[in-house]
Structures are given as C-alpha cells and as structure tokens.
Amino acid sequence: MSTTPLTRALRGPSPAPKSAPIDAFRMAKSWFLAGRRVDMQQLAAELGVSRATLYRWCGSREQLLGEVIWSLNERALNETRARSRGTGRALMTRVLEKSLASIRSFEALQKFVAEDAEYALRIITSKQSVVQARLIEWTSDFLRAEIELRDDIDVTDFAYVIVRVCESFVWSDMITGAPPATDKAVKIVDLLIAAAEK
Known part of the structure; x- marks a missing residue:
C-alpha cells in the first residue's frame, strides 16, 4: 500500500492548522458524512488546487x-x-x-x-x-x-x-x-x- 502525503499527515506528528492534505481529508469526510459523493474534481475545485495536486496528496479517490x-x-x-x-x-x-x-x-x-x-x-x-x-x-x-x-x-x-x-x-x-x-x-x-x- 503506497504512502501518500495525506497518510503521512494523518499518522505523523500533529499537522499544522492549515495543512493542505489535511484540508482535503476534512472536506472529504464532511461530504461523506453528509451523504455527498466525494468527487475528486469537485473537491479539488473547492480546495482551489489542481486535480494533479489532489491526487498527489491523496494517492487516489x-x-x-x-x-x-x-x-x-x-x-x-x-x-x-x-x-x-x-x-x-x-x-x-x-x-x-x-x-x-x-x-x-x-x-x-x-x-x-x-x-x-x-x-x-x-x-x-x-x-x-x-x-x-x-x-x-x-x-x-x-x-x-x-x-x-x-x-x-x-x-x-x-x-x-x-x-x-x-x-x-x-x-x-x-x-x-x-x-x-x-x-x-x-x-x-x-x-x-x-x-x-x-
């Protein structure tokens, strides 16, 4: 199983308050809990980053x-x-x-x-x-x-x-x-x- 920046942020020391991979995780979690589909393109747009950056952070959907x-x-x-x-x-x-x-x-x-x-x-x-x-x-x-x-x-x-x-x-x-x-x-x-x- 590959390690991503998000995995390292979640498992390592406490991240900075505005750590971008953590922001992606938190937003995806809130969407999931709300019953909203976690779409990578929409998530990237909401975060103000490219899809490539989001995939680099998280590995995959x-x-x-x-x-x-x-x-x-x-x-x-x-x-x-x-x-x-x-x-x-x-x-x-x-x-x-x-x-x-x-x-x-x-x-x-x-x-x-x-x-x-x-x-x-x-x-x-x-x-x-x-x-x-x-x-x-x-x-x-x-x-x-x-x-x-x-x-x-x-x-x-x-x-x-x-x-x-x-x-x-x-x-x-x-x-x-x-x-x-x-x-x-x-x-x-x-x-x-x-x-x-x-």
Missing part, C-alpha cells in the same frame, strides 16, 4: 475514501473499547459485538455501500484497502494487549483471520446475498480466540 472510512471506524472502535468493561476475550468480543452492529447501522456508510456495493467493498475489504490494513493493525494491537496467544500463532495472521470473519458476516448481503449476521461473527471470533489462547 479510493485511498482518500479509505482514510475517511477508517477514521470513522477507528473512532467508533476506540470509543466502544473505552466504554466497555472486562478484560481478555470477554472484552474483545464485547467490543466487536457493539462495533459490528454500529457499522451496519451507520447511515453514511450504508448510503455509500448502497450506491455501488462492489466499489464500496473493494475500498472496505480488499487486501489493497486502507481500511482492512488499519483494522488488522488495530486488532493486532488489541490482541497483544488483552489476549495471551499460543506461541505457535502469529498475532498479525490471527488478526487477519478475525477481520475476514467479521467482514464476511457484516457485509454478507453484499457478498453472498445472506442477511448480515454480526452476532454469528462474534460467536465465531470468540471460539477462535478460545482455541488460540494459552
């Missing part, structure tokens, strides 16, 4: 949307984790249960997926996805903090499996036509963690 969607997911995940009680497997499954349900009920994301499911799922769930990569990283950190895994299990690989299970059930209506079943995802993840714990 897909990467920009990925950053926007991940920022919303990350905030929801962290807030849910902070509000949830317990430790270990119980905490992890509780956070997943609440988070997965909220993802499916999030209006802006629902609208985005409904407009073009294939395109949306590519941004959210593909291996090139900013969203999936960050979610695997977030899950890995959660596992390291809360779960003592067996020595023969790689944390990142295990996090990948958890993320894929969750994606499969959260977006099952778009993938297989079956109704979303976030409760099934939580049960399967709980079983996987129980089997993987020391």
